[in-house]
Amino acid sequence: MTNNPLPYLPFGVSPGLMAVGVSAAVVVLVVTWAGLRRRREAALYNLEDLVASLHQANAELTGRVRTMGEALSARQSDLARLVTERLDSVNARMGQTLDRSAHRTGEGLARLHERLAVIDAAQARLTGLTEEVVGLKDILANKQARGAYGQGRMEAIVRDGLPADAYAFQPTLSNRTRPDCTVKLPGDRAALVIDAKFPLEAFQALKAAEQEHERAQAGARVRTDMGKHIRDIAERYLIPGETQDTALMFVPSESVFADLSEHFPDVLQKASRARVMVVSPTLLTLAIQLMRSVARDARMREQAHLIQAEVRGLTDDVRRLGERVGKLDDHFRLARKDVSDISSLADRIVTRGDRIDAVDYAVPPVPANDQRVQPPGLFDGAAE
The missing domain is CATH 3.40.1350 (Trna Endonuclease; Chain: A, domain 1)
Structure with missing residues (x-):
């Protein structure tokens, strides 16, 4: 049986230690990967929050932009209306100013024509005066x-x-x-x-x-x-x-x-x-x-x-006029006295009329057994 030789380990490291190192490295890798995963998940969560915040900010910005657009549109409309009104006012004032200027210009031209006419007349008179002066010079020479x-x-x-x-x-x-x-x-x-x-x-x-x-x-x-x-x-x-x-x-x-x-x-x-x-x-x-x-x-x-004779006659006339005025004044005085007497008589007549009107003409009732002679009625004869 042939024995396979163990791989060469540098520095004299044993295989067990090598396995422990590998295991530790694996554990470190797993822990690192788990940390990285947690960080990635946290980053993803933060990213989602950020995206949500961005969406919310975008919505708010969109609303603000819309509000600003509406406000800007309103401002633009107001500005356009104001500019139109100002232009209309300026045009009206300009028209009035032009009308007044045209009127004053017309009046000035009319006065200028009048003055030119006066100048023409004066020039004509000067021409005539020059001719008269020349004629006077000729006269004085003779x-x-x-x-x-x-x-x-x-x-x-x-x-x-x-x-x-x-x-x-x-x-x-x-x-x-x-x-x-x-x-x-x-x-x-x-x-x-x-x-x-x-x-x-x-x-x-x-x-x-x-x-x-x-x-x-x-x-x-x-x-x-x-x-x-x-x-x-x-x-x-x-x-x-x-x-x-x-x-x-x-x-x-x-x-x-x-x-x-x-x-x-x-x-x-x-x-x-x-x-x-x-x-x-x-x-x-x-x-x-x-x-x-x-x-x-x-x-x-x-x-x-x-x-003097006329003055004496005038004095006599004035004297006679004074006498007649005196007589007329006497007539007026008598007429005023007669009018006063007539007025007094009229007042007395009115007073007596008031007294007569105030008299009670009612006849008191007579008892049936009263044998006194009654005055005949106004219509007794007519009743018979």
Whole structure:
């Protein structure tokens, strides 16, 4: 019999010890496997709990998401409605603003058209004024036309301020001269002379002068021409007993009169010494108004007796009116007394009527055995 040799065991380990080691290893493996199984089962249980928790969390999350979705949808609807309302409001305000802007723009355009029309009218008037100024320049350049222009302005002022019987144009004086106008003053046979001619060429030369020597020459010419014209007025129109001792020289330009007053006071003093007063349109208007007031006062003095007679008649009428008012007041007083008496009589009649109405007309009953004579009844005869 052949014996099988035992396997070689290292380190001199016996087979029994080897079996014990194997058994221990098996036990360890079994214990380890059991532990692992328990851990796996615990892990599976924990995993199931985790899955359940996840499902619950998922359900809660789904509910929250649904709630949030509904809330978001509601918010979105509210936001859309709010945006729509805001847009409608903005559109309405924008429309109103545009309407107001269009209305204001229309009004502005209308006013602009009106102003343009006014500007066009003003431009047309300026054009006409320019033509008139050019015509005036032509008139002033012509001595005869200039005299007619001054005469026209002076006549317009006189006509506007005085009655027709208080002035005369181009009358002939005793010395065969013809002044432009004479004004009759009340209470005086002497008339006031007004001259409407003036030497304009010297003033035009003064305005056109640029150099100092040219202005000096033009100023000297103004003094010469004005002095000559003042002497002519004094010699021709100041006639004792026929005209006033003062005459008026009319300058139909305020600017020319201003130049005279500012730059040529010596000329005005010379005219004053010669009893010739240089007047502008404004001063002539004031003088004419003063003459009209004087004439009105003179007429009032002339008619004073008529006014006094009318006042006396008016006083008598007022006195008679007072007497008639007194008589009428007496009539009213008597009428008021009669009305008061009638009212008192009516009150007494009413009082007596009330007393009569308060009397008791009932007849007391009469006993059957009463033999006194009874008054016949009202309808006794009718009953028979």
